[in-house]
Amino acid sequence: MTKTVLLAAGGTGGHVFPAVSVAERLHEDGFRPVFVTDRRGYRIIHSSAPSFTIHRIMAASPYGSTASKRLAGMTQLGLGLLHSVAIMLWHRPAAVIGFGGYPSVAPVMLGHFMGRATLLHEQNAFFGRANRFLARFVQTIALSWAETANIPAEAVSKTALTGMPVREAFSKTGQQGYTPPGDGVVNLLIVGGSLGARVFGDTVPEAISRLPAALKDRLRVTHQVRQEQIKEVEQCYRNASVKAEIMPFITDMPRRMQAAHLVIGRAGASSVAELAASGRPAILVPFPQAMDDHQTANAETVVEAGGGWCIPETEMSAGSLAGRIASLLDEPSKLSKAARCMLNLEQHGAAEAISQRIRTIINGDSRS
Structure with a gap:
């Protein structure tokens, strides 16, 4: 039985x-x-x-x-x-x-x-x-x-x-390795958590709009936002001439993760584990109201391992985030190193x- x-x-x-x-x-x-x-x-x-x-x-x-x-x-x-x-x-x-x-x-x-x-x-x-x-x-x-x-x-x-525990599809992405962005398309994955996060619909699109025109031409953005923010965020990317796909929930996350050159997201435990299994570099913005501030602890673990960067939400502005994104995409070797370090965090x-x-x-x- x-x-x-x-x-x-x-x-x-x-x-x-x-x-x-x-x-x-x-x-x-x-x-x-x-x-x-x-x-x-x-x-x-x-x-x-x-x-x-x-x-x-x-x-x-x-x-x-x-x-x-x-x-x-x-x-x-x-x-x-x-x-x-x-x-x-x-x-x-x-x-x-x-x-x-x-x-x-x-x-x-x-x-x-x-x-x-x-x-x-x-x-x-x-x-x-x-x-x-x-x-x-x-x-x-x-x-x-x-x-x-x-x-x-x-x-x-x-x-x-x-x-x-993470789904097997993420581990397969990690096994296939990470290819840093060259002179062509740059895939940016932005995830505000399963419940969405308003700051990801406000500050992040504004930051991307401030990037150099040559970089914006190469960007392909996948961005998860709250349902009520979709039209606003779509308009922001349209005004910035950035190609972006906006959605309230990502149902094919392993595929999106596989394509990503850089991820911007929260530091929830499952998100960090999926990044580790996939071996993808990330800018983490811990949710400040998380119970017992556990997301900051998760992000610190990633930073100490060299797998990514942490920006407290209270310190994140469109200007500072734009500068961080541009500097990382200008130095693919940093992204490759972070990807390797992130993969070392995976627990099989x-x-x-x-x-x-x-x-x-x-x-x-x-x-x-």
Whole structure:
């Protein structure tokens, strides 16, 4: 009989894409993956892995800035708990894997109290709040980074370095190598994260419009922005005579990454892992409101490895960004070196390692 594994993840690409990668591997290994997420996560999973069963539950942070927000968050978590009970009873999973974010809290807790195999995966270089709370309830904690900070002291013994799961297509791009831009077309990929980012629709197009005319003639831009910014951004590129393709969500990211000479994006954990697997140099702009500022920690890891450059959002202006883009594209050797360094950050076999650990826990060999 095929065993079911429940994968619970918050509603951003940083939580969802690693879960999708693990689900694909679990399916190959003979398990039946079932997702639990929120409304936002449902849209992402449905577009990237529509063949899997997906359940939506309510969830929100209980750490709101006001009493009413905290109450609303607790209420949504309570409703999500009730829905999760029904999901657990319906599917009777052999294991539950949490990938962070508040939608993972109820399923992982229930998995623990119902005696199921339980595992957490932490994507970031700074242990997240939901995972920090759940650490006491699980048997194994899989880490993406060797130097992960903020792990509860009592949970350190449960940790294992598996790396960040990414889709195989990104690794194939990395295996094919990086070709720096010559005198011809320069492909620039701009990604504001799975939820989009307004600053990427405001400052970045303005920066590109300030580049030298000869460079703009060579640019081919792929730019992800919020739906409500598409017309505005299209007009900006049109006025600057820059060829650009604008979209609210990139469904073929591996192909876009393969073509890119330089990437400008957030420093979410899955984004950084996809860059590492693909071996693509990047200018990273950490999301300043990210929980516990984990994106800055991710970006610092990349910078220290030599794989890219970090510009804090508060310091990013159209002029400074234009100068950085122009200087990098004028020195392809810098891009080639960064591409090699970025590729060194890839951690192979993460999805396989997590699938194997789940199999081991289910078989009763590694219960804590």
